[in-house]
Amino acid sequence: MRALKEREKMLAHILAKGGCQEHKTVPVQFMSLERAVWLLQVSERARQGRLRAHFMKTIRQEEQRRLQGNSSMQDPNQAATCIQKVWRGYRDRRRVNKECLEEMIFLGMIPAQQMTPSPAQLHAQQVESRRHCVQEEHEAEYQKALVNIKESVRSVDGPDIKESLQEQIRQWFLECRDATGKFPDFPSPEDGGSASIFAQKTPEQVAAEFAAKEEEREKKKKSKGEKDKKGNDRKEKKKEKKGKMKGKKGKGDTEEEEKGWKMTPSNFLPTVVEGAKLYKEVWHNRDEKQNFLQHFDAQLVREEKRLEVEEELRVQVDELMRQELKNLKLVVDRDKGKKKKKVKKSSKKKKKKGRKTGKKKKKKEKDLTADRTIESLYEELVMEGFIIRPKNIKLTDYIGEYSYLGTTLRQADIEPMPSLSDVRQLIALYGVLPLGSQCVHERGPLIRALLLTGPAGVGKKMLVHALCTETGANLFDLSPATLAGKYPGKSGLQYLLHMVFKVARQLQPSVIWIGDAEKTFYKKVPKLEKEMEPKRLKKSLPKVLKSIKPEDRVLVVGTTRRPFDADIKPFCKVYKKIILIPRPDYASRFTLWKELLQAGGAQLGPKLDLSSLAKVTDGYTQGHILQAIQTVLNSHRLNQQTKRPLTAVEFIPPLARQDPVYKEEEEAFKAWYSRTPLGKKRARAAKASEEEEDHKKGKTKGGKSQKKEKKGKTKKRKKKK
Structure with a gap:
């Protein structure tokens, strides 16, 4: 995460330095002079018409007030019954609409409009935030403990570990000399050093492994000259095998068909097996009832850090013991040691020569920007x-x-x-x-x-x-x-x-x-x-x-x-x-309309039929739907939602101005994909599955026809009798 944040900062700094800050480009539509004049005339005439209508409306209202003032007063009982009638109708309509809305929400046909989160949701959010805080505290405590425990293991147990490693290696020197008559060669750092010695092996086994490695190296040298001869013999044998296999092809094909497709071995299986093994060994039988707050286990950390310290000290001990073994060989086998050194030097030179002639080094690509950061x-x-x-x-x-x-x-x-x-x-x-x-x-x-x-x-x-x-x-x-x-x-x-x-x-x-x-x-x-x-x-x-x-x-x-x-x-x-x-299907279009409208600030009411919109927009892509929503949901329309709820009809005009994905274009994509290697492979697989189904159907039909023939023969025999 730190690297990503630093990279984002560097990119922002470079963009700001070069003045390449990203700005939202607003598309500009060009308009002719005649159309601009026409738009101004239309808007001005509409404004004058609205003013004239408003003026006439006020005159009409004044006349009505004047007439009502001259009329005689109504009977109070009639006025009361009129008020009761209107109120009861309004009350019942509101109750019916509420029950209908509750029923639709219960059936899942209308989404529940919950503006504020419930107490349960608020409590869940608080618990989640508290859990994250506790996790961060535990992580900081764990990271601090890793350093402290490692230092304590190095200072307290380090000298003992070093002494025990030296004693084990010296003991191995003596055991190998008693078993083979000479001191062994110390393993190189590439082979693992002294770690390969203590891999639960006897001195004889370790010495045999080193001897086998040397024999393999010598065999590789000899095999280089014999490769050409063996290559010719193999070609002749392959030709003989091909002739024999021609007659067995029919059987082989049937066997392959019976076996069917086999999955290749997974590269991730060893890690999964290793993880399962670690769980069984460490965590399966561990009692965590008392560790309710889930603090780290200091004993497990100590064991891990002990292994790390042991590996670090092993490298130092290997250097010391390698020098000690060299001194022992000089003291015990002084004359033989000199001869062996000469032989080793000559063999190393030969190895280097063989490497030069046998293996060709790959050409390294030239770094064209080696002098730049x-x-x-x-x-x-x-x-x-x-x-x-x-x-x-x-x-x-x-x-x-x-x-x-x-x-x-x-x-x-x-x-x-x-x-x-x-x-x-x-x-x-x-x-x-x-x-x-x-x-x-x-x-x-x-x-x-x-x-x-x-x-x-x-x-x-x-x-x-x-x-x-x-x-x-x-x-x-x-x-x-x-x-x-x-x-x-x-x-x-x-x-x-x-x-x-x-x-x-x-x-x-x-x-x-x-x-x-x-x-x-x-x-x-x-x-x-x-x-x-x-x-x-x-x-x-x-x-x-x-x-x-x-x-x-x-x-x-x-x-x-x-x-x-x-x-x-x-x-x-x-x-x-x-x-x-592909273009979205009905289910995707329905969710698209719902999610995009809510993201744009729309209130989804009963008058907005999303199902009809999803059906009407068959053939339109996500971009078309988003553009239509952005056209309709301007700031003026969003402010009017409480008085005038959104309807599906409002989205039809902006959609009608756009071209959908026609069937010809979709068929062109399908035809192109069928000509690609992936499309051909898919077609072959579909054809094979169809042939298998036809083969199975043929078997069942054949069995039925044979039964019918047998029944017919038995009936004829009965008639003859």
Whole structure:
């Protein structure tokens, strides 16, 4: 958290220093002179008409008052009955409306309008805040105790630990000499030092392990010369095996079909098993009844810190005992020791030569910015507009519901489109988890690039900003519009990409966003965009993506609303993971209207039919709905809600001015996705499942027909008799 806050401060400081503070751009609509004059005339005539109507209304009211003043007084009984009638009607109507509203709220058809939180909610909030305070106090106490307990263990138990380690190592020296006739070689720091000696092994086992390692090294040297001979023999054996396997292919295929798909072993299983084992050993049988406030256990901390101190002291003891062993060898085997040293030196030289000839070192990439600091590179990228500040949007702000009709559509042989809830879940799996956790990124499947595609207004950019907010990632912008006119030439582009990916790795996690990703892989560049050179990244982007390793928490995210304009083969080679974002279904539209209206300050009353709005807006995206709400809910309309509640009809005119997502556009997205590798894989899986179902149905029909044939034969025999 500290690193993220410091990074935000640095970005804000650079933006303020360069005068690049972000301002909200208000769109300006241009108007002709004739239309402006016409608008002024209309507004002025309307104002005069309102004044004239108000003047006539006051005259009419004065005449009515004059007539009422001359009329005779009414009977008091008639006046009382009139007042009673009006009051009782009003009272009963209010009671009926209240009962109807309570019934609708009880059935869940109208949301309960609870302006102030209940006492139970207030109490829960107080308990939660108190719990957070207690957790912070306990955490501070625990961190302080870690340092104090470690220092006490080092000062009190340190000398005893050091002496016991030295005695154990000396005892091992003597036991190895008695068993093998010579002093052993002390393990190197790479092999674990003296820790490998005390891994519950006898001196004979330890000596045998060292001897086996030396034999393996010698075998590797000898095997290098024999590889060519063995390679030829293997090729001949493979040819013989292929001939034998041709006849067995039929059986093999049936066996594979019977076995079916098998899940690959999980990389996270060992850690889960280790955690379960630790729980059983430490926490399963531990009695925590007396520890109601959940303070730390000092004994457990002492055991952990003792191991840490032991490891720290072991390094010091290893150096001392390594020198002591060297002196012992010189004293006992002085003459042999000199010969062995010469042999070792010659063998080391041979090893070095073998390494030079056998292994080819990989070429290291040239650091084009070796003389510059990360801060200066970061500042340059910010000033050039390649690093932007992500908006504070959470993933939960992307509103969407589950596809409740998915199973029903599949039963009718209709493949349903993914819901917005599925999209949100995929963003969490492909983006938030790998970028947010180093462990998940290293052990999970490596995802270098992700493509978000769909019609305009479905929330592609919003998901990119939500991904950065949830993971605290830097947001780099490599869109064709941002690249236009900057760092010209091949060398300039290479320098820019080197700078971007260097900063992204150093300040990870990082998200590299490429807006209008289809422009990088255009089939044919339009004439108006030739000056922008949108295809600059086409050749260099795949090469740079290959350099992203499992330890680099860097993700390239592309967004496009016209993927069918790109050449599909290179496009899908870069973006192997594709998320097709559809237009919202009925459930998502209903929740969208409800959440966005409440966020805009609207009061949801019985006159505002959200279900009708959700049905009417079929085909419209989230952006269209948001724009319609912002148009209607201005400050003047919000102030009038108490007198004139909102109705669904008010949102129809702003929606009618916008173009929805037509069926042809949706079919174009589906057709494009079916031609991608992911779409083809999905189609193959669906086809295989259909064939399996048909095969099962065929078996059942065959069994029924055989039974019918048998019944027919028995009937014929009876007739003959």
